[in-house]
Amino acid sequence: MFTGIIQGLGTVVEKRAAGGGMVFGLESDFAISDPKEGESIATNGVCLTARNFSGNRFLVDVSPESLSRTGLGRLKLGSRVNLERALRLSDRLGGHIVSGHVDGLGMVEERRESGDFTLFHFSLDPSLIKYVIEKGSITINGISLTVNSCQENRFAVSIIPHTLAVTTLGELKQGDRVNIEVDIIGKYVEKLLGGHGGPREASSKISPSFLAEHGFL
Missing domain, CATH: 2.40.30.20 (Elongation Factor Tu (Ef-tu); domain 3)
Known part of the structure; x- marks a missing residue:
């Protein structure tokens, strides 16, 4: 982990x-x-x-x-x-929970400088983009990042100068492919709701209304 x-x-x-x-x-x-x-x-x-x-x-x-x-x-x-x-139990969880199991590849569609920050737009397969939400977490080439915006098959992230300097993100250019791991929590929620791997068991109390009532939707 x-x-x-x-x-x-x-x-x-x-x-x-x-x-x-x-x-x-x-x-x-x-x-x-x-x-x-x-x-x-x-x-x-x-x-x-x-x-x-x-x-x-x-x-x-x-x-x-x-x-x-x-x-x-x-x-x-x-x-x-x-x-x-790998994470030790005594470490701070500074990013988010990352399994190291890559879901697929994304592509750099656009790279644009915005003041001191660098804005990247990536395209992603529809089977994975459904797990990407605005202000949610995503892993790009092993880096925990926050999604700025998401629409159709594209999402954007804004990179601070420190991250650009100490990772390989600074080397990326339009057309480059990157390893993507979506937030694992979204995949678990989907399965519990019956969207993947078969219908929910009748005994399950987790439903869209349950998630909305408890602030998850």
Whole structure:
């Protein structure tokens, strides 16, 4: 489990095919204190198992499923990625609940400067845009962000200078693809209401009227 608060950047120093998937060698720009063999590290928002630590370098294995759902396969030697180590129970939840399981890819439709801020517009598949709400949370390349606006198959986020400087968002340009993880709470609510995975059980007391009465809608 992660929070979407990026700890630092990693650089791809090795890339090779392995068993239908890929192995990446990454070097972080921050000290990885007390590394644990097999710990989870979110790489551009993808939860990966880290191994073979040597200083700030480590390896991660990327499965065919992850390659098909994310943009990791497009990384090249020298590419930079956002890194976040797994959440500890004692940590502050500075962003929102992020699983590290990417739902799909979005595309940069527009990048525009607005004073000190940078406004991005992204397009997203209709099957995922339904989980995106104005002022809700979304994860883009592992970064927890607040949705400014949302309409049809597009949404916008406003990036502060600090986030632009310490993540890979500053490198994005029109046409680039990004890893998207929608807010997991929305998917659970949909399933409980019977919108996914079959009708609600008759015993369930959760309904649209129940959610509205308790301030969720």
